[in-house]
Amino acid sequence: MSYPGTLIWFAHHESRLAWRDWLAMMTAGGRWRTRSVAIVCIIVLAAMHLLALSMVGRFAGVIEPDRTALVVITGCALLAWSLMVSQALESVTRGFYTRSDLDLILSSPVAARKVFAVRMATMALSITAMALLLAAPFINVLSIGGGARWLAAYGAVVAIGAVAAAVALTLTVALFRAIGPLRTRLVAQILAAVIGAAFIIGLQVVAIVSADTTPTGAALSRYAVLGTDAVLALAPDVDSIVWWPARAILGHVGALAIFLGVSLAVLAVAILMVARNFADHVIAASSLAQSAPQPIRVARAFRQASPKRMLRRKEWTLLRRDPWLISQTLMQLLYLLPPALLLWRSFGSGGEAATLIVPVLVMAAGQLAGGLAWLAISGEDAPDLVATAPVRAREIVAAKIEAVLGAIVFAFAPFVLALAFVSAWHALSAAIGVLTAAAAATAIQLWFRAQARRSHFRRRQTSSRVATVAEAFSSIAWAATAALAAAGSSLALIPGVFGLLVLAGTRRLSPRST
């Protein structure tokens, strides 16, 4: 039993909140769904184990790794670490800017430093727990095939999570001190997006740039570059300290003990250092709403416009001023960087590279349109105002759809135009694919629309799993259709029909069909 006000008591309180938060996110707040979610989780875990078996099963027997194995394992660990830092940055930023129980904590006769230290440890724990959950199938498969020593990888994942959380905490506080609470939110979100994508994109960019011949699909393989002679030549000897994390993953007890010990110590130091002033930072962030630090803009003349045009303009203004959306869009655009580079490298040679770019564009457009459509259709912050305006409901919906498609055209037109210089046919395929994928994602969001606060965008996937899955399948189908069409294959009809079936099925399952 823990006594109120003690660290253990706070830890219990925080972990209970974190667990309920996670559960609510997984079940979209519905109690009756808990069992269904548990069943789905078991099925997903089983499928992940099968996937892991096919991917890493053959490495289970590795005992004394060579330099190539160490490079690849370290690369995977870096990838996991960058994703965890990205996730941790999001969590820490959310912790700073969410008011929730701040008043209660700060007005209670308890050292705020203690509470915030526990809260930060809980953040680190939840990030590590999620990473453990994702890594578990791979570690289990390796343990079954190669022995219990592989279980050490669980410890290595904990160590990676601890370092990621420590970096995120330190980085956020450093940003706070350097640029202030107002800019930190936006910059941290952008940083989270960039860090999350940077490692994968970096590998692809290096692969494309270092390719001697005309780059092909193989060059886009994320890990291909890790096994190249150039990288191996730069890598240190197998005895180097650099490989300790990789050795820890491989089950070397000494390396694991040191890696884990150092990582936890780094996290503890970060928490102790940050917790001291955390309350001040949180107060500064949460008082933003009261202090109105927005720059003063000069009032401009009102512009005459029809209600539809006003609605479109309003949507675009809100999208432009949404920091979270900016970071997400930036991430989407970052993923377009390797194909853009590929296009630039293959300029003049046409053909294969252009075909590779088409599905990337279409997929990105579908995903971005889904997010924008949710914001415009479900994330209406003044639903009563719009609903009481003397404008027909269909005109309102039409204006919102136009706003989404307009934004997509604005974002993707430069890429399609660039593609047109390489191949007009590929550009046409991409343009049709982008518009179809965007229209399909918008339609899905329209059928599953549910009134929500714009600020709940992060949790939009939980409001309807059907819509989320359908959106993904639809984007994949249209990306495949566009790619095959660009390649001149009549097989394009197959994913096209699949895309239509996805839409028809989704429409049937949607609440709007009843």
Add this chain to the structure above:
Amino acid sequence: MSPALSIRGLVKHFDRPAVDGLDLTVQKAEFYTLLGPNGAGKTTTLRMVAGLLRPDAGTIHIHGIDALKDPVAAKRCVAWISDEPMIYDKLNPLEYLEFVAGLWGIDAREAQARAHELIGWLGLGAQATQRCEGLSKGMRQKVALAGALVHDPSVIILDEPLTGLDAGSARQVKGVLRERVKNGGTVIMTTHILEVAERMADRIGVIAAGRLIAQGTLTELRDQAGRGAASLEDTFLALVAEQAAA
């Protein structure tokens, strides 16, 4: 001459009857306050009038326009304000007013003049070009009120508009509403602050269990409740208790 609002046999069921055959008439240039205990059906009634909910049965006429058959025409002369001001955080008050005026199809120059007048009237001058995310609840409520007035509606419907406002802001809002009525507008408002109803309303309606159980001036309500010089609070509680006992 048709009344500002005429409701006949209005019915709305959720899991239970929320509004149960309600009849209500509000005249032009009248300040009408709707009182009732929690869950009596006040907000549901007003949401149906504003076009936010579709009734199961009954009719709603606003200035003689059938709001169920021609909602767009009816909405043209109505403004709705809820207790939770729903405005766009990323727009500033002037941009918000421009947007509202655009939705109601108001001429841009006319809207701009009216917006500046309202901004000054409501004491929002210093915040006019700052994003709404930085405004306090009272200021947000004032922005919402300015939005409701910028298209010059003849009927203003307010659901608990004074919730969370400080004394100064509440007085300002009350002043603006009274001014509208003086200039020929109609205000229909729900409130739990009986003192506001007592001071401001020309007529008061009392709703309980989805039905209008009493209405009239304060004196008429006292007479109905059989309480000579009682306060509105005593009168209201007596009427509701009587209905509950029936």
